[in-house]
Amino acid sequence: MNPSEFNSFIVILIYGSLVLLSFLKLANPLKVNRKANFCFGIFLFLWSTFWMDEVLFLITGSVVEFQSLFLVRFIQFLTPVFFYFSVLFYTNPSFTFKITDLKFLVFPIAFLICLWCIRLGYNTPFEYLSIMLILAQALCYTGISYITIRRHQRKIQQFSSNTEGIDLNWLEYIILVLFMVNIIYVMYNLFYNPTSLNFFINAIFLLVVYCVGYYSLKQKEIYPLEENQRKELISINEDSDLEEVKRKLISDEELFKIKEQLENIMAIQKPYLDSELNLIRLADMTAVSTHHLSYVINTGFEKNFFQYVNEYRVEYAKLLLKESNSKLSILGIAYESGFNSKTSFNTTFKKITGQTPSEFKKTGSDL
Known part of the structure; x- marks a missing residue:
């Protein structure tokens, strides 16, 4: 098996694992952390779509511009939002949305306007703006997710004598790994040929996906059910x-x-x-x-x-x-x-x- 075929095999494993795991989280057979698992399941499914171009190419043998579709680009933009919502519900299952939470719509609405302008033919300025919005939203929600988890780790010490299994360490580590991988990928894109990094990046993502699957499926209820x-x-x-x-x-x-x-x-x-x-x-x-x-x-x-x-x-x-x-x-x-x-x-x-x-x-x- 040559490197290209091996990379294709890894892509299939990543996509299949993410889709399967998303359905498991949405089905939530153990009925724990219901709201958090629902949001996490949507996050995993949206995350899987980033490999759809490669999967469709392997299936059809021709280039399919799946990610260039208007609706797909907008839905993918919501990936970090649903990750943050899952963190929010893991750390506070009683959280309810208020009128002030309309702030979560600021980035998506701005991105939707950008996409619409690109569709009307104003490509260059709005393509750059859309990339900036993607990076800004990813950094914003990654940052506040990390802060929320760290705050949660201090809070649970107020009521629990054993925090292992409810401290959400696995989510914290995943955030840090994804952040480092994305920095490497961006830097490599700027100075080298990004295609030569595909195998390395996909191999890292496959390991991350398996870790996500292992820890997310064993995550127990954090707060009492009553x-x-x-x-x-x-x-x-x-x-x-x-x-x-x-x-x-x-x-x-x-x-x-x-x-x-x-x-x-x-x-x-x-x-x-x-x-x-x-x-x-x-x-x-x-x-x-x-x-x-x-x-x-x-x-x-x-x-x-x-x-x-x-x-x-x-x-x-x-x-x-x-x-x-x-x-x-x-x-x-x-x-x-x-x-x-x-x-x-x-x-x-x-x-x-x-x-x-x-x-x-x-x-x-x-x-």
């Missing part, structure tokens, strides 16, 4: 972004009382050993509202929920690691301490103690 609980947690997240987080929700006496009660529960009942512990469960145990408990942890202990719970887990793990007669492996100790993976255990343990669990165990055994 609507009231979901809205309660999202409202706490919104409050945590305000500068006046430390405004008094309760009196100092009540704050001290809940702090003391919480410390007793953590010491006696050890709820942190439950890997699924979240703010709602701990609030039920303390018989206070999630807002008040979040306030007590943030203000009274000057930590977020994730830090507060995982410090207890690390202290418990340190006791297990010091036991000379313990037959538990590092992974076993991680699970016993309330962590749900060895990776999160190692990362959290080192962040708090400055050592990995293995290093801590070795240091303890040397004493």
Whole structure:
């Protein structure tokens, strides 16, 4: 198989994988993250159309200017918009569009006007303008998607003690990879023959598509399915972004009382050993509202929920690691301490103690 045939094979794999994956996301057999998966499915289908010219050429044997069609160009322009909408619904499934969200139409309307002018024969100036709009929209939505994901990663630490699987890291990495690949492609187009880069770019995109498929299909529900609980947690997240987080929700006496009660529960009942512990469960145990408990942890202990719970887990793990007669492996100790993976255990343990669990165990055994 020569390089040209191999590149054609990769193109078919990319297109077929994207179309299949888009239908899987739209069908959403697990019924999780419904709005997010619907938007992500549309994004994947629109993304697949960028390889349609090559696929049609392989099928018909002649050049088909599929992407030059008026409607196709406009629909493809919406690809980064639907990616951003999927990020928006992953991070906030209760999001609803308001009148102010008409701002999302600014780029598409401007692009539609450009396309119409090109159709009327004003090719040169509006072709350049359309390219600038494509780049501007791609950069704009890529940027705000990345910022939204980073903000989400901080927010979930307000209510979840284990963020692995709900932090949307895979979307963040995909954004960074696509951004770098596009920069390479643009630079290569400016200084070299772009056709010589097709195989490399398509090979990278194929790997990205498979990674997207793997991580998007295993993405679990981020927020509780119960609507009231979901809205309660999202409202706490919104409050945590305000500068006046430390405004008094309760009196100092009540704050001290809940702090003391919480410390007793953590010491006696050890709820942190439950890997699924979240703010709602701990609030039920303390018989206070999630807002008040979040306030007590943030203000009274000057930590977020994730830090507060995982410090207890690390202290418990340190006791297990010091036991000379313990037959538990590092992974076993991680699970016993309330962590749900060895990776999160190692990362959290080192962040708090400055050592990995293995290093801590070795240091303890040397004493």
